[in-house]
Amino acid sequence: EPEVTQTPSHQVTQMGQEVILRCVPISNHLYFYWYRQILGQKVEFLVSFYNNEISEKSEIFDDQFSVERPDGSNFTLKIRSTKLEDSAMYFCASSEQGLQADTQYFGPGTRLTVL
């Protein structure tokens, strides 16, 4: 069964450093998403991406964050200057037709630790 994959599974970085989290969505899916989950808290929406542009973003997704689909298979989340409070699990998700007709399938997550 096709699945969303994410690398790395765990990333440790120093505060102020840039990190790139990588995702390979399910191959025929057109909608891509990033969510995060701070330990013990809710899963929170960050951004949705369709047709090579951001379609929706939350107030969390400020100028420190960016997303990109650099080729036909990868989808990345970049955090330019990490803060301690960016420590969380980051989940990528994808959807074939978007939430109006389909649902979202999640990857296993990347655990980001900012020291």
Next chain:
Amino acid sequence: QKEVEQDPGPLSVPEGAIVSLNCTYSNSAFQYFMWYRQYSRKGPELLMYTYSSGNKEDGRFTAQVDKSSKYISLFIRDSQPSDSATYLCAITQGGSEKLVFGKGTKLTVNP
């Protein structure tokens, strides 16, 4: 008022019990309702997806939506130790790609 409220539990039941998990929501514009299961330090795994009031059944799982009360439920029949996980409700409204999650209910099924 929070958009989606879910009792975090924890909930502990014996094997074979019927489990009822619930969420309430505040925004009547919400139209699509999902239940995810999440094992420790893993990604959410889709269990059920519905967009209408009423019941939807899939094996031992039944999802129930009451839009008039803004209340959704997930029932698990004949619960198994492998059902032990955190169960997340997730809701979205028409025209949005944003899923709003409940905090999750941690369930333990004891053999």
